[in-house]
Amino acid sequence: MSLIPTMLSSVIYNYTSLVFTVSTSYIKVWDIRDSAKCIRTLTSSGQVTLGDACSASTSRTVAIPSGENQINQIALNPTGTFLYAASGNAVRMWDLKRFQSTGKLTGHLGPVMCLTVDQISNGQDLIITGSKDHYIKMFDVTEGALGTVSPTHNFEPPHYDGIEALTIQGDNLFSGSRDNGIKKWDLTQKDLLQQVPNAHKDWVCALGVVPDHPVLLSGCRGAFLKVWNMDTFMPVGEMKGHDSPINAICVNSTHIFTAADDRTVRIWRLQFEDGQISDTGDLGEDTASN
Secondary structure, three states: OOOOOOOOOEEEEOOOOEEEEEEOOEEEEEEOOOOOEEEEEEEOOOOEEEOOOOOOOOOOOOOOOOOOOOEEEEEEOOOOOEEEEEEOOEEEEEEOOOOEEEEEEOOOOOOEEEEEEEEOOOOOEEEEEEEOOOOEEEEEEOOOOOEEEOOOEEOOOOOOOOEEEEEEEOOEEEEEEOOOOEEEEEOOOOEEEEEEOOOOOOOEEEEEEOOOOOEEEEEEOOOEEEEEEOOOOOEEEEEEOOOOOEEEEEEOOOOEEEEEOOOOEEEEEEEOOOOEEEEEEEEOHHHHOO
């Protein structure tokens, strides 16, 4: 697999054996059933190219073309049929059955830095977005929606600085911000339930939840990883996770994975009895590129 020749900002996988990687203004779509072949390149402006549009570049960096924006994060809906990509002040919608852009989610006054997607009972996609404008917005998107989609709710009160991370667990939404705080919201009533104003000593850049356990994980620009009791919002564990900002947290039933600016992915095991986390190793730059 030949990745885009610059820093990757996001990677996701869907149930149809497609992998999506993001760098600058490009989304590459890989079919891992066909020797990890890049089958499409999507751009922030809604353009589609067959194959790898970046393959001709030999540079380690790719400049953002005129008319394009940095893509900050992508997310799939639960059925894997729609892709949402945050770039500029909006989120572009992609129909993955046809590989076509169908429209945008709009309403933010600053760059959309993060998003998360859930599905509600009537089959609508529920998209939550966080922006540098300090606000979190909710969008309800029905399948086949076209054009511009406006938010159905703005969460109040906003954070004191830009939103860097969002995650959903059941009926609760958690948000992490550059104001160093974490907030817990009720998605049904759309109310603020709890908050920790100084959850970290630096920006909260990543959040994750542990399946089947009331455990919230947070990572910060200061490279610390914290464990929280999701119900009481009390900290139950903390350790230095990396040597640079933690950008992403991914969790399965047995392990925690953290990715950071130090070009490593570290693997952790959580002890649920005392909330402590133990390091089981890392995938460094050399390992990850092999």
